[in-house]
Amino acid sequence: MEIFVQQLINGLTLGSIYGLIAIGYTMVFGIIGMVNFAHGDVFMLSAFISLIFFLILTAWLGISSVVLALFFVLIIAMVLTSLWGWTVERIAYRPLRGSFRLAPLISAIGVSIFLSNFVQVAQGARNKPTPPMVQDVIVLFQGASGYNVALSYKQIIIMAVTAVLLTIFWYVVQKTSLGRAQRACEQDRKMAALLGINVDRTISLTFVIGAALASVAGTMYLLYYGVVSFSDGFVPGVKAFTAAVLGGIGSLPGAVLGGLIIGLIETFWSAYFSIEYKDVAAFSILAIVLIFMPSGILGRPEVEKV
Amino acid sequence: MNAPSITTTAKTNTVSRHFDMAAAFKDALKAALITLGLSIPILAYKTDQSGADLFLTPRWGLVAIVCAIVFGLRLVLHAFTASRAYARATPTSRQATEPVHAMPSAYQHVSRFAIPFFLGTAVAFPVLIYLIQGGLNESRYWVDLGILILTYVMLGWGLNIVVGLAGLLDLGYVAFYAVGAYSYALLSTTFGLSFWICLPLAGILAAFWGMILGFPVLRLRGDYLAIVTLAFGEIIRLVLINWVDLTNGGAGISSIPRATFFGLPFTAGEGGFAATFGLEFNGMHRMIFLYYLILALALLTNFVTMRLRKLPVGRAWEALREDEIACRSLGINTTNTKLTAFAIGAMFGGFAGSFFAVRQGFVSPESFNFLESAIILAIVVMGGMGSQIGVAIAAIVLVGGPEVLRNLTFLQSVFGSGFDPNEYRLLLFGMGMVAMMVWRPRGLISEREPSVILKERKAISGSLVKEGHG
Numbered sequence: 001m002e003i004f005v006q007q008l009i010n011g012l013t014l015g016s017i018y019g020l021i022a023i024g025y026t027m028v029f030g031i032i033g034m035v036n037f038a039h040g041d042v043f044m045l046s047a048f049i050s051l052i053f054f055l056i057l058t059a060w061l062g063i064s065s066v067v068l069a070l071f072f073v074l075i076i077a078m079v080l081t082s083l084w085g086w087t088v089e090r091i092a093y094r095p096l097r098g099s100f101r102l103a104p105l106i107s108a109i110g111v112s113i114f115l116s117n118f119v120q121v122a123q124g125a126r127n128k129p130t131p132p133m134v135q136d137v138i139v140l141f142q143g144a145s146g147y148n149v150a151l152s153y154k155q156i157i158i159m160a161v162t163a164v165l166l167t168i169f170w171y172v173v174q175k176t177s178l179g180r181a182q183r184a185c186e187q188d189r190k191m192a193a194l195l196g197i198n199v200d201r202t203i204s205l206t207f208v209i210g211a212a213l214a215s216v217a218g219t220m221y222l223l224y225y226g227v228v229s230f231s232d233g234f235v236p237g238v239k240a241f242t243a244a245v246l247g248g249i250g251s252l253p254g255a256v257l258g259g260l261i262i263g264l265i266e267t268f269w270s271a272y273f274s275i276e277y278k279d280v281a282a283f284s285i286l287a288i289v290l291i292f293m294p295s296g297i298l299g300r301p302e303v304e305k306v
Numbered sequence: 307m308n309a310p311s312i313t314t315t316a317k318t319n320t321v322s323r324h325f326d327m328a329a330a331f332k333d334a335l336k337a338a339l340i341t342l343g344l345s346i347p348i349l350a351y352k353t354d355q356s357g358a359d360l361f362l363t364p365r366w367g368l369v370a371i372v373c374a375i376v377f378g379l380r381l382v383l384h385a386f387t388a389s390r391a392y393a394r395a396t397p398t399s400r401q402a403t404e405p406v407h408a409m410p411s412a413y414q415h416v417s418r419f420a421i422p423f424f425l426g427t428a429v430a431f432p433v434l435i436y437l438i439q440g441g442l443n444e445s446r447y448w449v450d451l452g453i454l455i456l457t458y459v460m461l462g463w464g465l466n467i468v469v470g471l472a473g474l475l476d477l478g479y480v481a482f483y484a485v486g487a488y489s490y491a492l493l494s495t496t497f498g499l500s501f502w503i504c505l506p507l508a509g510i511l512a513a514f515w516g517m518i519l520g521f522p523v524l525r526l527r528g529d530y531l532a533i534v535t536l537a538f539g540e541i542i543r544l545v546l547i548n549w550v551d552l553t554n555g556g557a558g559i560s561s562i563p564r565a566t567f568f569g570l571p572f573t574a575g576e577g578g579f580a581a582t583f584g585l586e587f588n589g590m591h592r593m594i595f596l597y598y599l600i601l602a603l604a605l606l607t608n609f610v611t612m613r614l615r616k617l618p619v620g621r622a623w624e625a626l627r628e629d630e631i632a633c634r635s636l637g638i639n640t641t642n643t644k645l646t647a648f649a650i651g652a653m654f655g656g657f658a659g660s661f662f663a664v665r666q667g668f669v670s671p672e673s674f675n676f677l678e679s680a681i682i683l684a685i686v687v688m689g690g691m692g693s694q695i696g697v698a699i700a701a702i703v704l705v706g707g708p709e710v711l712r713n714l715t716f717l718q719s720v721f722g723s724g725f726d727p728n729e730y731r732l733l734l735f736g737m738g739m740v741a742m743m744v745w746r747p748r749g750l751i752s753e754r755e756p757s758v759i760l761k762e763r764k765a766i767s768g769s770l771v772k773e774g775h776g
Contacts, residue, residue: 035529045348052347055362083343092740096747101528102475103743106687109477110739113680117732122348128360234676238540241533276548283537283544290534291522 002147005140007271008264013155013224015263016162020217021240022247022255023169024210030186030250031206032097037108038088040237041115042211046081046218047228048119051128053077054222058131066133067157070223074161077215085211089204112233120230127229130222158220165216166256169209173252182206186250235279239266242286248299257297330384338377345369420695428456428601432594442590449593451709453600453665457658458705460604462685462697464654467611469683470692471620472647473627475532477679478539481519482512482652484546484674486659491559491669492552501565501664505657512656513649520648524641527630539679546671558670565664567595596665603661607654608694614650623647624692677732684735688742704735 021043028036050073057069092107137152173179181202184192193199221236222228243262247254262282269281289296350369351362427434431452435445461483468476489508493499499507519538523531546553553559564572570579572592579595580587614620622643625633634640663669685704689696708731 035533048348051360052351052353052362055353055360056347056351059361080343080346083340087340087344092744095744099743099747102473102532103747105475105529105532106683107740107743109680109683110736110743112736113677113732114736114740117730117736119348121729121733123353126355128353128355131359238537277544280541280544280548283541287522287534287537287541290526290530290537294526294530 002141002149003271005149006147007267009149009151009155011264011267012260013158013263014267015243015260016159017217017220017224017259018236018240018243018262019256019259020162020165020213020220021236022243022259023252024214025241025244026247026249026252026255027182027206027210029244031182031189031203032093032104034093034104035108035241036093036207036210037105037237038092038111038115039210039214040235040240041112041119041233042081042085042088043214043218043221043236043240044228044230044233045084045115045119046077046211046215047222047232048123048128048218048230049080049215050074050077050219050222051130051228054130054133070133070157070219074216074219077219078212081211081215081218082208085207085214086204089207093207094200094203112237116230116233123230125230127227129227132226133223154223158224161216161220165213169213170252172209178202178205235282238286239282242282242289245286245294246289246296248296250300251296251298254296254298326388330381330388333384334377334380337380338373341373341376342369345372424695424698432597442588446590446593449590449597451706453593453597454709455702455705456597456600456604457662457665458682458685458701459698460600460607460658460661461655461682462689462701463604463607463611463694464651464658465682465686466689466692466694466697467614467623467654468647468651469686470697471611471615471627472623472644473691474644474647475528475535475683476648476651477532477536477676477683478519478542479535479651479655479682480674480676480679481539481542482516482655483659483662483678484542484671485512485515485652486656486661487663487669487673488546488553488559488659489656490660490663491562494563495559495561498563500569501563501660502568505660508660509653509656512659513653516648516650516652516655517645519652520645524644536676536679539674540676543671543674543676546674553671556671558668558672560668562663562667562669564592564667565596565599596661600661600665603657607657610650610654611694619643619646627692681735684739687739690746704738708734 021039024039024042025036028034028039053073053076054069057063057072058066063069063072088111092111093104096103096107134153134157137150138156140149140151142148173182181192181197182205184195184197185199185202189199192202217240221232239262240259243258244255245258246261247256247258262285265285266278266282270278273281346369349372350366351364353360354363355361432445432449435448435452436442439445439448461479465476465479468474468479486508489511490501490504493504493507494501519535523534526534547556549555566572567579570577570582572579572589572595574580574587578587579585579591585591615624622633622638623646625636625638626640626643626647630640633643662673681704685700686697688704689698689700708728712728
C-alpha cells in the first residue's frame with residue numbers, strides 16, 4: 001500500500017513532465033500535421049540552458065535562494081528555448097510546406113540529430129550533474145514496515161509549476177485572439193488565411209509555445225533527476241509522443257492526460273515488474289496505441305479524403 | 307544553417323534590378339543577432355567538471371566567430387538570390403523556349419559513364435590501392451574503408467527498396483541488420499554452423515522478422531508508420547541488451563568464427579588459404595576476400611532490386627509510393643505489396659548484418675542504435691529516394707568523407723591538433739538532411755529512369771512524380 005501511494009506520487013510527477021512535452025507534439029501535429037521529431041531534443045537543449053543559467057546565477061551572481069534562482073532560470077530558459085523553437089521552424093519546416101508528405105518528418109529527424117550532436121560538441125559527451133537543489137521531503141505517513149511515504153519539495157514544485165503553466169496555457173488557447181487563430185488554423189488553414197489570419201505567424205507561435213512548455217519540462221527534469229546528458233532528448237521525447245498519441249493527437253487535454261498515464265505506467269512498471277524493460281514497455285505502448293487506437297482517448301478519428 | 311529566402315523571392319515577379327545593399331545588410335545583422343541569442347548559453351559557456359562540481363568556462367570568442375560566419379553567409383546568400391532572381395526575371399530566348407522535360411538528359415549522360423566507372427573502380431579497388439600504396443600491409447586502412455563504405459552502400463540499397471521504391475518510411479531498419487548479425491553470431495557460436503550456411507539463414511530470419519514487424523503496421527501510413535518502425539527498432543535493441551541469457555547483454559558476443567574461403571580458413575598453417583594456393587601468408591588476404599564478398603553482396607542487392615522493379619511486384623511498389631488509394635482501387639493487393647517490400651528490404655539488411663558480424667568478430671547491441679538507422683536513412687534520402695547510383699554516391703560521401711577529412715593534416719593545423727572531423731560528422735549529417743529537404747527534396751539525383759519503357763528511353767523529372775503520399 002505504501003509503495004503504491006509512493007509510486008502514485010512519483011508517477012504523477014513524471015507524468016506532468018511528459019505532459020508538458022506532449023503538448024508541443026500535439027499542438028504541432030494539430031496545426032500542420034507533422035510529427036515534430038526534434039521536440040525531444042529541444043527539451044534536452046532547454047535542460048542544458050537551465051543548467052548553465054542555474055550555475056551562472058548561483059555561482060557567479062551569488063543568488064542563495066534556490067527557489068528564486070529557479071524562477072529566473074525558468075523564465076530565461078523559456079525565452080531562449082522559444083528562440084530555438086522559432087528558428088527551427090523557420091529554417092527546417094517552413095520551406096517544406098507543400099513538399100511531399102514525408103519531407104517534414106525527415107527534416108525533423110535531421111534537426112534532431114543536429115541538436116543532440118550540437119550539444120555534444122559544444123558541451124561534451126559526459127553526464128552533467130547539477131549541484132543539489134531542493135532536498136527536503138515531507139513524510140506523509142509512516143507505513144507499518146517502516147516504509148515512509150514521502151512527498152519531496154521537488155515534486156511539489158514540479159506539480160505546482162505544471163499546474164500554473166497549464167492554466168496559463170489553457171487561458172491563452174481558449175480566450176485570447178492568438179488561441180482563436182490557432183484553433184482556426186487547425187480546422188482549416190486556407191479558410192483561416194482567407195479570413196485574415198496570418199497563418200505563418202500563428203504556426204511560428206505554435207512552435208514558440210511548444211518550445212516554451214518543453215523548456216519548463218526541461219528545467220523540471222533537471223530539478224528532478226539532477227543530471228542531464230546530450231542523449232537525454234530521445235527517450236523522453238518518444239515517451240511524450242506516446243503520451244500525445246495515447247491522449248489523442250491534436251487534443252490538448254488529451255496530451256496532459258496521456259502524459260499522466262504514461263508517467264504512471266512507467267513508474268508502476270518499474271516498481272512491480274522490471275526496471276530494465278521500462279523503455280520496452282513505453283515503446284510497446286506506443287506501437288500498440290498507434291496500431292489499435294490511432295485516434296487515442298480524446299482524439300477524433302482521422303477521415304481520409306481523396 | 308540559415309534558410310534562404312528563395313521561396314519568397316521566386317514568388318515576386320517584379321524584381322528590382324539592383325541588389326538592395328541596405329536591406330541585405332539589415333537582414334544579415336538580424337540573422338547574426340538571432341545566432342547570438344541561440345549561442346547563449348550553449349556555446350558561450352562550456353560546462354566542465356572537476357570532482358563533483360561543475361564550473362563554467364566562457365567562450366565568447368567562439369560565439370563571435372560563429373555570429374560573423376552567419377552574418378557573412380547571409381550576405382552572400384542575399385547577393386546570390388538577388389542575382390538568381392534577376393536572371394529568372396529576364397529569361398534568355400533559350401530558356402523561354404526550353405521544354406520542361408529537357409532536363410533529364412544530364413542525368414542520362416552521367417549515368418552512362420558513371421555506372422561502368424564506379425563498377426570498374428569498385429572491382430579494381432584493392433589492386434589500385436595495392437599499386438598506389440605499394441604493399442599489402444600498407445593498403446590495409448584503405449581496404450578496410452572500402453569494406454565499410456560498401457556495407458553502407460548495401461544497407462542503403464536494402465533500405466531503398468522500402469523507402470525509395472515502396473514509399474514506406476522505415477526508421478527501424480537497423481533492427482534487421484541486428485537480426486542478421488545476431489543470427490550469424492548465435493548460430494555459429496552455439497551450433498558451429500559455417501558462414502556460408504548462416505548467410506542465407508540470416509537473410510531468411512531477417513525477412514521473417516520483416517514480415518512479423520510489417521504485419522501490424524500495414525494499416526498505418528506516413529508518419530505513424532515511421533514512428534512505429536522506430537519503436538520496433540528500439541524494442542529489438544532493448545531486448546538484445548536485457549535478454550542476457552541469450553545475447554550476453556550489453557557485453558555482446560565475441561570470438562565469432564571468421565569467414566572461410568569456401569572451406570579454406572585464412573590461417574598461416576597447413577590447409578589454410580595461403581598454403582593451398584602457394585602464397586605467402588598475409589592477414590590481408592582475408593580483408594581482400596571480405597572486400598569482394600561485400601562487393602558481391604551489394605551488387606546482388608542492386609541486381610535483385612533492378613530486376614524486381616520490372617516485375618509486377620516492383621511496379622506495385624512504385625504505384626503504392628505514388629498513391630495508395632489509387633493503387634487499392636486498381637485492385638493491387640496492398641497488404642502483400644507492403645509485406646514483400648518489408649521482407650525483401652529486411653532480407654538484405656540481414657545479409658549485411660551477418661557480414662558485419664563476420665567482419666568484426668564481435669557484435670553488441672550498441673552497434674544497432676537509432677542513429678545507425680538515421681545514418682542509413684540519410685544515405686537513402688541524400689542519394690535521392692529510389693535512385694540506385696545516387697545511394698551509392700551518398701554512401702561514399704557520407705561514410706568515406708569524414709574518414710578522408712580526418713587524414714587531411716592541414717585541417718589540423720587550421721583547427722588545432724585535437725581536431726577530429728568524426729566529432730562533427732553527425733552534426734553535418736543532421737544539417738545535410740535538413741538542407742536536402744529544403745533545397746532538393748528528391749535527392750542529389752532527382753531524375754529517375756522509368757521501370758517500364760515504351761519504345762524509347764526517357765527519364766522523368768523528379769518533380770513530375772509525387773512520392774511519399776502513402
